[in-house]
Amino acid sequence: MSVTTSSLPERIELSGEGVVLRDWVEGDLVAMPELFDHPDIAYWTPIVSPFDEAAARARLERDRQMRKDGTTILLAITVDGGAPLGEVMLRRAAGGAAELGYAVGPAHRGQGLAARAVRVMAAYAFEQLGVEQVVLEVEAENAPSVSVATRTGFELLDVPPITGEEKGRAYVLQTWGLKRP
Numbered sequence: 001m002s003v004t005t006s007s008l009p010e011r012i013e014l015s016g017e018g019v020v021l022r023d024w025v026e027g028d029l030v031a032m033p034e035l036f037d038h039p040d041i042a043y044w045t046p047i048v049s050p051f052d053e054a055a056a057r058a059r060l061e062r063d064r065q066m067r068k069d070g071t072t073i074l075l076a077i078t079v080d081g082g083a084p085l086g087e088v089m090l091r092r093a094a095g096g097a098a099e100l101g102y103a104v105g106p107a108h109r110g111q112g113l114a115a116r117a118v119r120v121m122a123a124y125a126f127e128q129l130g131v132e133q134v135v136l137e138v139e140a141e142n143a144p145s146v147s148v149a150t151r152t153g154f155e156l157l158d159v160p161p162i163t164g165e166e167k168g169r170a171y172v173l174q175t176w177g178l179k180r181p
Contacts, residue, residue: 059074136176155176
């Protein structure tokens with residue numbers, strides 16, 4: 001089955017679980033390097049490193065293009081709609097599924113922000129986009145992300161691992177799934 005690319009809303013704000021997920025805006029460009037220019041994020045995610053204000057602008061422009069293309073949503077994780085503390089991503093996938101990803105700035109970890117954002121974004125995927133399954137692709141050695149997967153009800157799927165190389169290092173991703181309630 002092909003990937004669904006029907007339009008996505010131009011503006012999105014989701015709330016629940018004590019978080020507000022909102023669109024990235026120009027005013028966030030100065031805060032993004034503090035969130036994403038960190039060795040953990042460089043190691044575990046495809047986010048560019050070093051991550052400076054030019055990288056932030058490129059990410060914002062790419063975010064807007066992917067939304068316009070109907071494939072991907074990137075939202076800032078906040079507690080009140082204000083300062084961004086991290087990001088959650090939803091990408092449409094084949095077979096009626098959606099993939100989620102997330103990154104939380106180092107100063108904001110340990111508050112359950114990623115897990116709460118994943119639950120809110122998964123609910124959006126099921127209720128508004130009609131997907132049948134939401135997946136997370138996580139390296140087994142990434143203990144914080146494995147913890148997010150288990151705390152949010154995802155189960156390790158019996159599918160072949162995804163292998164590749166990025167930023168000069170090999171990776172092996174396990175796929176975790178959550179079916180439509």
